Amino acid sequence: MQISLKRINVLFDADSFVDRQPAAKSHFICGEGTINSVKTFLVMNRGGDCEFQGGGQWRTAEQIISTVTQARDKCAPLIYIQDKAGGTGSFDTTKVLSPDMARLLLSPFGMGRVSASLAEFAEGNLLISAILGPTSGPLALPLMLADLVLMTEKGALCMGRPDMVKAMLAQESDLYSLGGTDVHSKGSGSVQLVFKDEEGLFECIRKLLHGSFKGKAPHGLEYEEPDAADFEKLIPSDHRAPYDMHHLLHSFIDKGSFTEISAEYAEEVLTAYASIKGNFAAIIANNPRHNGGAIYRKSASKMIKMINIAAKTNMPIIFIADIPGFMIGREAENSGIFSAAAELFRAHVRCKVPKLLLVARKAYTGGVYAMCGPGFDPVAVLAYPQAHIGVFSPDTMKKVMSESDETTRSIMRKLTNEIENPELLKINGLITDVIEIEHTREQITKYLFPVGSEAGA
Incomplete structure (x- = not known):
């Protein structure tokens, strides 16, 4: 079973999740379902189920924006989940280069609009983000718009990857000293909850959504x-x-x-x-x-x-x-x-x-x-x-x-x-x-x- 599907089955009520664009070739799954009977939307990258390569990825942004808009229109909570594409291997800038990066950055419906739509959504609706693996830069920024940012011990969040820090600032660093759980749960305060594994993280989300929305x-x-x-x-x-x-x-x-x-x-x-x-x-x-x-x-x-x-x-x-x-x-x-x-x-x-x-x-x-x-x-x-x-x-x-x-x-x-x-x-x-x-x-x-x-x- 794919990692993404396993995560959906743990987080959502049985047979409730609907992938709104199942045939779309993107790095993200976007859809909706119920969590403890609470209508909830999901934006989740496929993590270890995909590799960041090839063109056409700018369409992913449109898919995310559409899902965020639907969640906003229905006044439903939204969960944004990020993991490192490919799941294994090094975490360096060359692994995320693609032919359409200029379009992702500069299109009115690119990653800028993803961040803007999530910011608009979060003005009045509950946004929860979960970091299950290393993430950085433009992919990380939308996560920080959330009311609650949750991270596993494997997760990391940094504005610039270690290789970029070295290239631009001549500073040696490693991923977890830059943006590990201690940095963001104790130092910056950017992460509110840390979990040993993602099962505990998902259970926390289920408990929160039931309690807060059901009273x-x-x-x-x-x-x-x-x-x-x-x-x-x-x-x-x-x-x-x-x-x-x-x-x-x-x-x-x-x-x-x-x-x-x-x-x-x-x-x-x-x-x-x-x-x-x-x-x-x-x-x-x-x-x-x-x-x-x-x-x-x-x-x-x-x-x-x-x-x-x-x-x-x-x-x-x-x-x-x-x-x-x-x-x-x-x-x-x-x-x-x-x-x-x-x-x-x-x-x-x-x-x-x-x-x-x-x-x-x-x-x-x-x-x-x-x-x-x-x-x-x-x-x-x-x-x-x-x-x-x-x-x-x-x-x-x-x-x-x-x-x-x-x-x-x-x-x-x-x-x-x-x-x-x-x-x-x-x-x-x-x-x-x-x-x-x-x-x-x-x-x-x-x-x-x-x-x-x-x-x-």
Whole structure:
């Protein structure tokens, strides 16, 4: 059986895939089928089933563009899969030369239009790309337009192949140091999920499409309760002490439902999807274990990607805040932290799905807004009893207070009292409710998944 057909059989529901141009002589298969009953389009190169040679390959671009247009018209997700043509042998520029390369580059319906059509598609529809083998240059650029870029350990992604880097820059390099999984999952952040093999990658896609578009975990009501947790030890009482947000999340989400996105990139923010009582949701949480949970430019971009995925799939979002705010200082200013905040706020208002904010331990200044606080239309703002919420931390207020007159100190004492007592904020109508940590699972379900919306109901 051909490699391409095996991949289709693993990814798509049995007998559902239709190759729209089965007789076309191209390096790509383009068609549609269902994945866990979700209508999905596919653009996939044939990898080891073909060699990059001969003329007429510019027609491949037309085939891809047609498929992308159909997916856009039907508002269906699209998966773009790339592997090295031929599957074996060296990865060098001479292997991809063909007589019609000028036409591929310069035709209005060539590779430029492929990238443009995918960019247009991704404005409002879910685009997932998968890298199963080495790819580079113009063939790689369309992959980066995706909301989610998945890669196997055999995959690699580079703007220029090692031989081109040597020819143009006189730099010696190898394929995986240029664009392997470590480079793009930890360094550049261009790849969000890495898998040992393509079977795991395809299973992840199947799970995501079912959960995000169906609104529930793939097994419906067969969700598992989380393991018992020692709630008193999940969050340190010292508001400056680091802790791992993963432990809190696993205390209230369904067991085995958690998939983290970009786990080793911008770790001060955690992005994932999971289910709660079978209801599928995106999760965006600060992680005080890394950089105190402050938001940097990279972490803001990571949040935006998750918000955009939720918007395109209609997934509710749970924001868990333990945040001192946006990062400040000379380095942060040079990085463009204001631009990052602006981009994040725009993502919030574009995304119309239900959102809930839970303040776990603290939320100060612009961090309240970064985590979709009041004014950005969350369905509820919840807080644990020990949470601090305000413009400044109590410590900062005390430092400023010591140099102020009595009138100012009186105002600061009142503000500090409000910051340290979320019950006062609730009484004043500034937050929705104060909840106990052990009731998180039930309270999130209550506000984000009202009665009648629970999975399978």
